[in-house]
Amino acid sequence: MQRPDWAPETIDIERPSVARMYDYYLGGSHNFAADRAAARAMVEAVPEAPLMAQANRAFLRRAVHYLAEAGVRQFLDIGSGIPTVGNVHEIAQRIDPESRVVYVDVDPVAVAHSQEILAGNERAVVVQEDLRRPEAILRHPDVTRLLDFSEPVAVMIVAVLHFVPDSDRPEEILRTLRAALTPGSHLVLSQASDDGRDDTGERAEAERVYRRTDSQLFIRGRAELTALFDGFELVDPGVVWVPQWRPDAPDQAENAERAVFMGGVGRLGA
Amino acid sequence: MPDDVATPAGRRPGVFARAWAKAVSGTSYLPMTQAQLEEVLQRLTDRLAQALRADPFDLRIGQQVGAELVQSHIASAEGLGRTVEVIQLRLVRDLDLVVDDVEDRMARLLATVATGYARALRDRTLDEQESIRRAAMMARAHAERALRDSEARFRHQATHDPLTDLPNRTLFTERLTAAITTPGRGADRVGVCFLDLDRFKVVNDSLGHQVGDSLLVAVAQRLRRALGEHLVARLGGDEFVILVERTAGTDDAVKVAEAALDAVREPALVDGHELTVSASIGIVERPVSGTSPMELMRAADSTLHWAKAAGGARWSLFDPDRNRRELARYALSAAIPAALDRGEFYLDYQPLTSLRDGRVLGMEALVRWRHPELGVLRPDSFIPLAEETGLIVRLGSWVLAEACREAGTWSTTDADAPFVSVNLAVRQLHRPDLVPEVRGVLGRTGLAPDRLQLEITESTMMSTVVEPVRALRVLGDLGVRVAIDDFGTGYCNLAYLRDLPVNEMKVAGEFVTGLRAPAGDPGGRTDERILASLVSLAHALDLTVTAEGVETAHQAERLRAIGCDAGQGWHFGRPGPARQHLTHAPAA
Structure with a gap:
């Protein structure tokens, strides 16, 4: 599965990219015709798709806010996608300009776009790597330059793990990352879930849509997600539908399961 | 858009602003809390009220409101539709506004808001499209550069010796073949010097392969330095070869061989050992016409053995008669x-x-x-x-x-x-x-x-x-x-x-x-x-x-x-x- 380092990823804008589809769901225009066509097909299959993306993005915003308030000043956002509005560094650096953020994405276009956005920001950087190669991420020179792993780091794996099949051993990926962290570090995790939902065939349809893209979809339930927090202490309210995670207002958590994403935040104890 | 924007007046959001916020939430991703959204919309509500009252009617205010909505990421078709709806239905009533020609003014206000909004959304879309295309181009350029670099690296690896980074036999043979088959003007003769260290095995056996390798690296550096213009390649082991192009005669190749012998002879400090080594060289120099790379290499190789047999630390010049006798033997x-x-x-x-x-x-x-x-x-x-x-x-x-x-x-x-x-x-x-x-x-x-x-x-x-x-x-x-x-x-x-x-x-x-x-x-x-x-x-x-x-x-x-x-x-x-x-x- 691993490419030799001398064979660069091809840039094929005719092929839908999950990063750019996500941008489209969020109302952005950082996408191409192929991305929009795939995203519209997804909306037909799962009408809540844009809502899912927005709810998940809002979860990310609230989680970063929470962590920054809790004193975390370092963020490693893996699977960051197209950095549109409400980026981690925007939120974190507004609370403390010294906050340092490393974005990681496998999509070369997303990385190039991030580079443009981050130009001139000395405390935020993007690296092109694959979530499935956590060792490579941890020893990447930009990661080791910007992040001090003897201090707490928030590892964010938001809306990306559903593109990683069980055969790629997500629990081992997380174990590798956790081993690099010091107590006080956090894990922010969310992914597509069907926990408790009636099977309306949407799952199969959604997976079918994503087969056309550069990534396949692997949906996981609450128990599986909770297990991935192994070694971390889950922050209240645990693994929930993302709108239910510390909402700004109680009414925002209504019909939360329609958001399709479940997520949570875990803290690494001493 | 900042999370913590406060309304300049610091006013608490009124009923209209709250209704407006409720109407637009969920139309697109809004990177802020509901309270922040209400504050933003309260500020815009004040501007709308100002626009309705202003005399003469000021087109710019409504347009600015439209543009600011987009800048606050209330930037979707639905966002505009709901905004038009809520303003038309509730603005005058909720704010208790008393305005002459209210219908006429409301129509004009909505027109300016829609115009400002559409213009800003279109600009934003164009900007985003441009930025993603630029990113795709950059990514493609980067990928192509990486491919070219990796090809160059691959080519380098295929044609160079990993220990000394000198050209290897493949590259040497390519260059020699080119020198023979497509000689440039005035390049009708060519020379090849085969060089081999004397008793290198003793160094390896007594001081270890690591010292032996370091010695080879030192020798390679010196040869490269001493013979800069001539191609120096490592064939393997302690065998090196030098291509002397455009020779005018045998003397040119002999001079190169002597320079190479001098370069090798200098004592080398390797891993704390001062090593003095000598080399033997076999020289072949002849017209390019009528010869082949294989023949030249073979002749230089056997000439090297004559130098070795004569005691080493010297060069030997190819002698066709001697070669013929040896071949016969x-x-x-x-x-x-x-x-x-x-x-x-x-x-x-x-x-x-x-x-x-x-x-x-x-x-x-x-x-x-x-x-x-x-x-x-x-x-x-x-x-x-x-x-x-x-x-x-x-x-x-x-x-x-x-x-x-x-x-x-x-x-x-x-x-x-x-x-x-x-x-x-x-x-x-x-x-x-x-x-x-x-x-x-x-x-x-x-x-x-x-x-x-x-x-x-x-x-x-x-x-x-x-x-x-x-x-x-x-x-x-x-x-x-x-x-x-x-x-x-x-x-x-x-x-x-x-x-x-x-x-x-x-x-x-x-x-x-x-x-x-x-x-x-x-x-x-x-x-x-x-x-x-x-x-x-x-x-x-x-x-x-x-x-x-x-x-x-x-x-x-x-x-x-x-x-x-x-x-x-x-x-x-x-x-x-x-x-x-x-x-x-x-x-x-």
Whole structure:
């Protein structure tokens, strides 16, 4: 599965990219015709798709806010996608300009776009790597330059793990990352879930849509997600539908399961 | 958009702003809390109220409100639709506004808001499209650069030696081929210098491969520095090669070789060891027309071996005549197996004659090759190569068997028939099956063991390996005679005279030559004294002594006077068929 380092990823804008589809769901225009066509097909299959993306993005915003308030000043956002509005560094650096953020994405276009956005920001950087190669991420020179792993780091794996099949051993990926962290570090995790939902065939349809893209979809339930927090202490309210995670207002958590994403935040104890 | 924007007036959101916020939430992703959204919309509500009241009507206010909505990321078609709806339905009522021509003004206000909004959304869309296209282009350019870099890296790896980073054989051959097949103007001659470090193996063996590798790296750096304009490649091991293009003549290549030798000769500090090494170089320089890269490389390689054979730390220049001779010699040795099969070898014999009574004591078997094209060849033209290549073992076996067979025929009538003396090469002596082979030959031919003498040279015995010594003892116990050949010219180790079952000492012809000198010549007297000492030494050890190279009656007489037992040489008989010596009257 691993490419030799001398064979660069091809840039094929005719092929839908999950990063750019996500941008489209969020109302952005950082996408191409192929991305929009795939995203519209997804909306037909799962009408809540844009809502899912927005709810998940809002979860990310609230989680970063929470962590920054809790004193975390370092963020490693893996699977960051197209950095549109409400980026981690925007939120974190507004609370403390010294906050340092490393974005990681496998999509070369997303990385190039991030580079443009981050130009001139000395405390935020993007690296092109694959979530499935956590060792490579941890020893990447930009990661080791910007992040001090003897201090707490928030590892964010938001809306990306559903593109990683069980055969790629997500629990081992997380174990590798956790081993690099010091107590006080956090894990922010969310992914597509069907926990408790009636099977309306949407799952199969959604997976079918994503087969056309550069990534396949692997949906996981609450128990599986909770297990991935192994070694971390889950922050209240645990693994929930993302709108239910510390909402700004109680009414925002209504019909939360329609958001399709479940997520949570875990803290690494001493 | 900041999370913590506060309304400039700091006013709490009114009922209209809250309704507006509720209407637009969920239309697109809003990077802020509901409270922040309400604050933003409260500020815009104030502007809308101002626009409705302003006289004259100000188009800009509504347009600015539209644009600010987009900037606050309330930036979707639905967002605009809900905004128009909520303003039309609720603004005047919720704010208790009293305005003349309210319908007319409301229509104009909504038109300006929609215009500002659409314009800002369109601009934002265009900007985002441009930025994502630029990112795609950058990513593509980056990927292509990475591909080119990796191709260049791959090409470099394929054409360079990983240890020294010098070009490797592949690149060298490419450049040499180009120099020969497509020479530029004035490039009608080319030179190749093959360089090899002298005794590099000693460095590796004594200081380790790591030091050896560091030395190679140091040598590579110096060669590159000293010969900058010429291509220096590493072929492997401690072999380097230099391409000298556009030579005007041999001198140009020689100059390069001398510079290379100088560069290598400087002492090198490697891992704390000061190492001084030398190199040997084979030079070939010739016109490009009529030659090929293969031929040049091969010629330079064999020329390198001449430099090595001459002691190293020097260059040698390719010599076509010498090369031809060596090739001929090589071809000759390669033809030995087929010649054995075709029966092209035969034996001549030279008598070992008693100095006491002139009787033929024994006969040395001398191999001859009746070559179909070159005529009869003497052993010195093919034995040394046969020894180098190992073919001597097969040839030697044939000689042993044939000599024993023939000697068997000599003894039918005469109980005192002469023994046959056969030369044994080093390689034969080291073979584990020497004893069974000799036993087998004696068995098959019925030759009595004491009628076989094996001649070994002094140098053969210099190695103190146990196996050959044991083999000779076994053969000695069988009754086979053992003679030391060419005694006195090699490394005279007397220890083996004590340890080995030696029966006979054959004294080298050099000492006998001195006996021909006129009486009173000091050199002749010295030789005579040496011979006398050797004879008394041999006799003290119970060995018989045969003098080789006896050419005159005078020499034979002197040897007899000294007490030498037997003689061999032209005086007693030239090499020839056995029967010639058996029937000859003994020489006195």
